[in-house]
Amino acid sequence: MDRARRCGTQVKVTDVQEFAADPPVRVERRLVDESESRAANGPDWDRYADEYQATHGEFLGDVGFLWGPEGCTEDQIAALGDVVDRDVLEVGSGGGQCSRWVRSRGGRPIGVDLSHRQLQHSLRIDDATGLSVPSLRGTATHLPFTADSFDIVFSAFGALQFVSDLELAVAEVARVLRPNGRFAFSITHPSRWVFPDDPGPDGLTACQSYWDRTPYVEVDRRTDQASYVEHHRTLGDWVRLLGSQGFWLRDLVEPQWPVDHDRVWGGWSRERGLLTPGTAIFVADLIR
Numbered sequence: 001m002d003r004a005r006r007c008g009t010q011v012k013v014t015d016v017q018e019f020a021a022d023p024p025v026r027v028e029r030r031l032v033d034e035s036e037s038r039a040a041n042g043p044d045w046d047r048y049a050d051e052y053q054a055t056h057g058e059f060l061g062d063v064g065f066l067w068g069p070e071g072c073t074e075d076q077i078a079a080l081g082d083v084v085d086r087d088v089l090e091v092g093s094g095g096g097q098c099s100r101w102v103r104s105r106g107g108r109p110i111g112v113d114l115s116h117r118q119l120q121h122s123l124r125i126d127d128a129t130g131l132s133v134p135s136l137r138g139t140a141t142h143l144p145f146t147a148d149s150f151d152i153v154f155s156a157f158g159a160l161q162f163v164s165d166l167e168l169a170v171a172e173v174a175r176v177l178r179p180n181g182r183f184a185f186s187i188t189h190p191s192r193w194v195f196p197d198d199p200g201p202d203g204l205t206a207c208q209s210y211w212d213r214t215p216y217v218e219v220d221r222r223t224d225q226a227s228y229v230e231h232h233r234t235l236g237d238w239v240r241l242l243g244s245q246g247f248w249l250r251d252l253v254e255p256q257w258p259v260d261h262d263r264v265w266g267g268w269s270r271e272r273g274l275l276t277p278g279t280a281i282f283v284a285d286l287i288r
């Protein structure tokens, strides 16, 4: 659906190996389990990473913490709380920009990402800035850490809308967090699910049910395999899920689109952003 992905032209980063261009796809709505979601989204992010970083890297900032296309920063909302001397895990860390910001503020961040290519970009930016973030290849549903390892876990448009087994992903966050740890994450605002993924006026006409959780699937026409999958949950689903895993929801931030902000990012734009929320940022604490 509201993928931050299909905008912009294919721009290649020259100092790293090239991946094939996106395959021709057809779109379906059907159930997809966790292994099929992962098998689709890992390679998809490998193919897309160069374009993503070339298109959005400057806006993200090499040492910058943006929660979403509206430009809302961690400096503005302090969703993580104090990061000084805290062990911090970023899930779906991509180029590591947010984690690098955490490090610049005195925290000890580690990143996990499904995409090898995104992690190569993270290394490239580590070298360029001299500020490195240890990052591992892994998935949100199987975090490669022992229990009680972190004070804070966060994800900025990272893995959460790409996993099928969200209960397991949130249980994994609860497992690796220390008592009273903080979990903060941003996702596409669930209300956007009803609209076509279009930054223009067509993206303002509701065309599908908010309550239909059937995943959005792109299928590679050449192989008939899923090549990209996105999952939707309603706001109520999220609240219930966090509660069931022992989290207390402290805040739900819905950043307003700044009137002078003209950047188009996938389905996000000023035209839509002034009328409907595009990003939801959940801030929750583990109660144990």
Ligand SMILES: C[S@@+](CC[C@H](N)C(=O)[O-])C[C@H]1O[C@@H](n2cnc3c(N)ncnc32)[C@H](O)[C@@H]1O
Binding pocket: 004, 038, 041, 045, 060, 091, 092, 093, 094, 095, 096, 098, 112, 113, 114, 115, 118, 138, 139, 140, 141, 155, 156, 157, 158, 159, 162, 163
């Ligand atoms: C929209 S990017 C966001 C990256 C970074 N947080 C940023 O703001 O640029 C989504 C990231 O989530 C990663 N991802 C997707 N599914 C994942 C999963 N199951 N586990 C871990 N990372 C995943 C992708 O590889 C990609 O790097």
